[in-house]
Amino acid sequence: xxxxxxxxxxxxxxxxxxxxxxxxxxxxxxxxxxxxxxxxxxxxxxxxxxxxxxxxxxxxxxxxxxxxxxxxxxxxxxxxxxxxxxxxxxxxxxxxxxxxxxxxxxxxxxxxxxxxxxxxxxxxxxxxxxxxxxxxxxxxxxxxxxxxxxxxxxxxxxxxxxxxxxxxxxxxxxxxxxxxxxxxxxxxxxxxxxxxxxxxxxxxxxxxxxxxxxxxxxxxxxxxxxxxxxxxxxxxxxxxxxxxxxxxxxxxxxxxxxxxxxxxxxxxxxxxxxxxxxxxxxxxxxxxxxxxxxxxxxxxxxxxxxxxxxxxxxxxxxxxxxxxxxxxxxxxxxxxxxxxxxxxxxxxxxxxxxxxxxxxxxxxxxxxxxxxxxxxxxxxxxxxxxxxxxxxxxxxxxxxxxxxxxxxxxxxxxxxxxxxxxxxxxxxxxxxxxxxxxxxxxxxxxxxxxxxxxxxxxxxx
Numbered sequence: 001x002x003x004x005x006x007x008x009x010x011x012x013x014x015x016x017x018x019x020x021x022x023x024x025x026x027x028x029x030x031x032x033x034x035x036x037x038x039x040x041x042x043x044x045x046x047x048x049x050x051x052x053x054x055x056x057x058x059x060x061x062x063x064x065x066x067x068x069x070x071x072x073x074x075x076x077x078x079x080x081x082x083x084x085x086x087x088x089x090x091x092x093x094x095x096x097x098x099x100x101x102x103x104x105x106x107x108x109x110x111x112x113x114x115x116x117x118x119x120x121x122x123x124x125x126x127x128x129x130x131x132x133x134x135x136x137x138x139x140x141x142x143x144x145x146x147x148x149x150x151x152x153x154x155x156x157x158x159x160x161x162x163x164x165x166x167x168x169x170x171x172x173x174x175x176x177x178x179x180x181x182x183x184x185x186x187x188x189x190x191x192x193x194x195x196x197x198x199x200x201x202x203x204x205x206x207x208x209x210x211x212x213x214x215x216x217x218x219x220x221x222x223x224x225x226x227x228x229x230x231x232x233x234x235x236x237x238x239x240x241x242x243x244x245x246x247x248x249x250x251x252x253x254x255x256x257x258x259x260x261x262x263x264x265x266x267x268x269x270x271x272x273x274x275x276x277x278x279x280x281x282x283x284x285x286x287x288x289x290x291x292x293x294x295x296x297x298x299x300x301x302x303x304x305x306x307x308x309x310x311x312x313x314x315x316x317x318x319x320x321x322x323x324x325x326x327x328x329x330x331x332x333x334x335x336x337x338x339x340x341x342x343x344x345x346x347x348x349x350x351x352x353x354x355x356x357x358x359x360x361x362x363x364x365x366x367x368x369x370x371x372x373x374x375x376x377x378x379x380x381x382x383x384x385x386x387x388x389x390x391x392x393x394x395x396x397x398x399x400x401x402x403x404x405x406x407x408x409x410x411x412x413x414x415x416x417x418x419x420x421x422x423x424x425x426x427x428x429x430x431x432x433x434x435x436x437x438x439x440x441x442x443x444x445x446x447x448x449x450x451x452x453x454x455x456x457x458x459x460x461x
Contacts, residue, residue, distance in 0.1 A: 013052065014040055035387065035452075036395050044071035047416035047423060049400065057398040058423055060415045065239040065357075068266035068327075069317055070416040076269035079313035080306065090305035099308035106315050107278055110248055112257040117284035120302045121275035124238030124264035125153030128202070130277045131260050132157045132175075133297055135200035135232045138286040142176075145192055145201040145231075147183040151209045151405075152202065152236055161202060164209050166406050183212060186221040193229035200232035200259075205250035206240050209405035211352045211359025211412050216254035223256040232259040232283065238275070239357070242266040243318055243417050246328030246355030253354070259283060268310035269317070273301075327355040327417040330424055334358060334413065337428040345435045346370070347385070358413040359404055362386055373441040377452075382407040384452045389434055397430035 012019075017038050021029040032038045041057070043050040047070050049057040062068070069076065090097070104118035119134075121127045132144060146152065146161035153159065159168060160175035168174065181188045192198060201222060206213050226233040235258040240250035242263065251258060260283065264275030288294055301307075317323065335351060338360060342348040347370070349363030362385050364374050377384045386409040393399040404412035415423070 013042060016040055035391055039394075046070035046072075047419045055398060057394075057400055058415070058419075058426065060399060060401045060413050060427065062414050062416045063265075063270060065244060065265045065414055067270045068243055068323065068417045069269050069314060070418040071270060073269050073314075073317060073418075075317050075320075076271060076310055076313040079309050080271060083306065083309045088305060091301070091303075097303050097305060097308065099305050099312065100303035103308045103311045103315075104276075106312060107263075107276060110315070111261065111278055114257055114280055115261060115278045116281045117279055119277045119279070119284075119297070120299075120307075121264065121277065122273045122299060122301050122307075123153075123275050124236075124262065125155045125158045126299065127238065127262040127264055127275040127277050128152045128158040128161070128236065129155055130297065131200070131202065131234050131262050131279075132161070134260065134277070134279060134283055134287050135234065138283040139199040139230065139232065141197050141199040141231070143192075143195075143198045144178050145181055145189065145198055146178065147203055147207070148180050149183060149209055149212070150202075150204060150207060150236075152204075153238075164405060183207065184215060184218050186218060186225065189222055190225050190229075193225055193231055196229060198229065198231040200234045201226055202234040202236055204236045204240065205253075206245060206354060206357055208239050208412075210361075210408055210410050211357060211404055213352055213354060219251065219254040219256050223258070226259070234258065234260040234262070236262050238262055238264045239414075242314070243324035243327050244355055244357050244414075246324055246331055248318065248324050250354065267314055268307055269314045271310045272304065272307040274304075274307035274311055321418075323417050324355070330417075330419060330421065331355040331358065333421065334424050334428070337424065338431075341428070341432055341435065345432075345439060347435070347438060353413075356413070356415055356417055356419075360411045360413070362389070362409040362411075369441045370439065381452075383409055385409045385438075386411050387452055389438065392434050392437070393430060397433070399427060399430055 017029050017032065040052050041049045042052045047059055049059050100120060107118055108116060119130055121130055135144065136142065144161055146163060148163040150161065150163040152161050154167060157175050159171060160178040163180050179192060181192060189201065203214060203222065205219065223233045235251045237249050237251065242248065247253060249261065260277060260279040262277050267276065268274045287297060331354065335358065338351050342351060346365045346367065347362045348360060350361040352359040365371055374385065383403055383406065386403040390401050390403060390411060393401050401411055401413065404410040
């Protein structure tokens with residue numbers, strides 16, 4: 001009997017949540033049901049998702065930044081179909097794959113000349129692990145500095161430099177020698193660097209959890225201080241890279257030249273897991289220092305041909321369609337609309353971000369009745385108000401968003417970079433509709449928040 005994946009999907013579509021409850025993650029399945037995110041998506045195209053009934057959803061999560069080009073971009077898709085038809089060899093060990101060399105060549109063209117060696121990974125977390133190993137090996141120093149509230153991944157090394165504490169609970173002790181410092185505090189950075197035992201300082205140009213933008217002057221100061229004290233300046237562009245911020249890489253706003261850049265997520269157009277660490281040649285040479293050590297750091301699926309083909313096609317699309325500039329223009333349009341809403345709705349406390357990575361932070365209202373509602377739900381748990389905004393955006397307006405971290409009243413907008421002006425207008429219109437409801441207490445938004453609060457209390461019990 002032949003295998004037919006289309007028939008299998010058609011026959012079993014709709015069992016999604018039940019299968020996850022039985023075999024994968026029952027707790028996550030329960031969360032999806034509780035917040036009304038238990039949709040069954042049947043198709044994705046560009047910035048949209050479609051359910052079994054054909055209803056269209058505007059996806060403002062984009063796979064947490066994987067789908068910068070949207071789902072199934074025709075150029076990337078065709079490149080992979082063409083490659084599959086070639087029946088080309090891939091993952092031949094003791095081989096130097098052509099496509100890996102070509103993708104490395106293309107990445108280097110888009111980065112400062114000092115970054116002249118590329119190591120390919122399967123994910124952002126694996127890229128961070130690589131950066132940690134390279135930094136320690138190249139400097140022969142033990143310590144890594146990272147910022148509070150950062151997020152660099154959930155494997156052990158990456159988790160050890162992730163500043164969001166709740167991710168760490170239950171997994172400690174973590175990697176020794178990892179020291180947190182305050183975000184945007186050059187004095188604190190210099191104090192640690194002056195101990196002359198720091199291998200590297202790693203930073204996100206825009207922190208994913210909360211969407212906090214590192215000021216350009218701070219990044220310049222950090223790079224200078226690292227060079228002064230012999231530490232490597234490592235930039236995590238896993239989510240911010242490849243056009244998301246309005247430039248190809250977010251660090252380019254500051255004009256700094258990192259010693260290492262870590263990228264992943266959007267590099268393959270969402271088709272194949274892939275990442276890369278681009279580093280200075282002298283750092284690379286200290287790791288791979290001899291013929292005996294030429295594979296001292298490696299990964300089974302690194303340089304897989306499908307990933308490399310998708311990466312080459314993705315870089316072509318970013319250039320050909322001027323995707324970073326599109327992200328900048330539409331991000332400016334989104335921020336302008338949100339600033340207008342901020343003038344009229346007191347819950348919007350702050351707007352942050354660059355390009356199409358935007359954080360909307362809510363704060364305690366000034367109106368007495370709204371303050372009562374705010375205080376009541378925050379006695380139970382922080383972050384419930386943001387979640388109470390997210391839920392009706394999906395259930396009533398078919399816009400998929402999420403809060404920017406546990407306990408944060410911040411919604412992060414992370415749409416595909418191929419959204420249209422009409423999509424921006426639609427989001428702003430629907431967001432205002434939800435905000436209007438939040439300005440009525442008691443009212444539907446507060447009812448959602450109360451339901452979430454009751455669930456939180458029940459979970460504690």
